[in-house]
Amino acid sequence: MAAVSLRDVRKSYTPELQVIHGVNMEIADGEFVVILGPSGCGKSTLLRMVAGLETVTAGEIAIGGRVVNNLEPKDRDIAMVFQNYALYPHMSVYDNMAYGLRIRGLAKDDIAARVKKAAEILELGDFLDRKPRALSGGQRQRVAMGRAIVREPQVFLFDEPLSNLDAKLRVQMRAELQTLHRRLGTTSLFVTHDQVEAMTLAQRMIVMNGGRAEQIGAPLEIYARPATTFVAGFIGSPPMNLIPAKREGRDALLGVRPEHLEPCAQGEALMTVDVDLIEPLGSDTLVYGHLGTNGAGARVAVRLHQSVDARVGHLPVRYDPAQAHWFDSASGSRIEA
C-alpha cells in the first residue's frame, strides 16, 4: 500500500488544448478517494495518467514516494478496473485473473492460491471455468475486480466501474466495494459521474470541472460548504438552489439547499415559490417552481416532509440564514460569512 501524490499535474494534447489544468492532491496510504465530475471534465484522463495509460505533460505523479511519470503501467504497481470491464473474452474467469500473474512469472501454485483467495472474497468460486460471456454484468464486474485484487497492488484505480450495471446491482456492488476496501485497505482512486456513488464511497473526494479540481474534501464537508457554485450545483439531488441576490450592495448568488427551505406562514416568509411541479417520493416530496408570484424569478426546488400537503400554487418559504451560502456571481467562488 502506498500514498499517491499529484503535484501540479497537467495534460495537454496540443499547446492550445489543455485538458487538465494543474491538479494537486496528496492521497494518504489506504485512503479511498473519488474523483467526481460531469462527463468531459477530465476525471478519466487524470485517472489514466495515474495508471500510465496517458502521458503526463507537466507536473509529477508519485506512488509510494516514487515518481512514476515515465514508468510503464506494469511497473507502477497499480491495478485498474475499467468501465466495460475489459475482460479477455476468450479466457476463462480463472485465466483472466491469472494472466497478469503469469506474465510476471509467478509460480503456478502461487497464482492458484492468489486466484483462489480472490475468488473466495468475491464469491466467484463456482465460475472459475466460465468464459466472461456466460456471466452476468455483476459477475463480470467481480471478475474485473478479482483481476485487480490478485495483483496485490499498491493502488486500485477504478474508472466508472459501476456505470454499466442496473440500479439495484449498483447499490449492491457499492456496498461490496466498501467492504472490500475495509478488508484490503488498499489505496483506491475511483472515478465516477454519479454523486451518490461519490458521497457513499469516498473518504475524500475531488470535484472536477473543466480540467480543474474545484474542491477537494470529505463528502459531507463538501456538501456542507461547497467552494464554488459549480460544486453547489453538482452535489445534492436536487442540487442547491442558486438565487441571484444583493449582498452588501453587490451582485451575489444566494445558495440554499432544497431541504433548508421550509414552508411557513405568509408573514414570516423570506420568499414565495410559485409551485408548478410536484414529485412525491414517499419519504418526502419535492416541489419545483419559480420564485415570486409572476413566474419570472429563479427556478427553485423545495424538499418537503411527506406530512406537508404539497399543491400547485403559491408556497411561502423561509430558511435559517445560518444555512445560507453566498457566492460571488462573477467568479462563482464562495464568500465566507
Add this chain to the structure above:
Amino acid sequence: MVENRPWVTFFSHAVLILGVLAVAFPLYVTFIASTHTLETIMQAPMSLLPGDQLVENFTQVLTAGSTKASKAAASQMLVNSLVMALVIPLGKIAISIISAFAIVYFRFPLRMFFFWMIFVTLMLPVEVRIIPTFKVIADLGMLNSYAGLTVPLIASATATFLFRQFFMTIPDELAEAARVDGASPMRFFWDVLLPLSKTTMAALFVIQFIYGWNQYLWPLLVTTDESMYTTVIGIKRMMGGGDSVNEWNLIMATAILAMLPPALVVMLMQKWFVKGLVETEK
C-alpha cells in the same frame, strides 16, 4: 412461414428446384462422363446412367494422366494444387494480420500513408500487374517452383483491410488492460488478438483456399514443367487441341478430383463458421 398459400409455395419450390437442377445437372454429367469409356461418351446421345469405368478412369488419371496429351499424373497435380492452396491462405493470413496489427495498434510516421498504399493496391487485380510480376519471378529463377507459384499471390490488401476492420472493433480497454497486466505488444498479439481473430482467420482461410486452388492464369504462366502443373492447369493441358481427340472421360475424372478438395474445405469449415457466428466474443 405462417401463411398458407399453396400457389406461392408451389412457385417458390419450382424456382428452387430449377435452380438446383441448373447447378447440379452439369456436375452430374461430369460424374457420369468420368465413369464411361471414351467411346460410350462419344455416342450421341450420351448415356445419363453411370458406366463401369469409374475405377479404371480414376486410376488412369491419378497415376498416369491422359494417354494422348498431358502425361502429368493427377496425384502430383493435386499435391501441387494443395501446396498452392495452403501456402497462399496461410501466408496471406500471417502477413496481413501482422500488418493490420501494426496499422491499428502502433503510432509510427506515415502510418496512414502506408495504410492507404495498401488500400490502393486493392484496386489492382493480379491480371493488371501480371507481366511485371512474371518478369520479376522469371529473373529470380522462380519459374516452375512452389515459391514462384505462391509468393506473388500472398500479399493481400483485402485480408489486411479485413483484419484492420476487425481489430478496430476490439475495445481499446482490452489493449490497455493487457498493458496494465504487463503484456508486451507482441504478447498481447499472441495471447489476445490471435485467439480473438480465429473466426476471421477461418473465414479468410476458406475464401483464400478456394482462391488459391482455382488459380488459373498465374500457374499457366509460371509452370511449363509437367511435374509442377496444378490440377486446374492439368485439365487445360489434357485438352490437346489440334486434331487429337480429347479424352473426355479422363478430363471429367480430373475435373471431379479438382472439385473435391474445395468442397471438402467448405463443408468442414462451415461448422467453424457457424460456431464463430453464434459465439460473438467481444
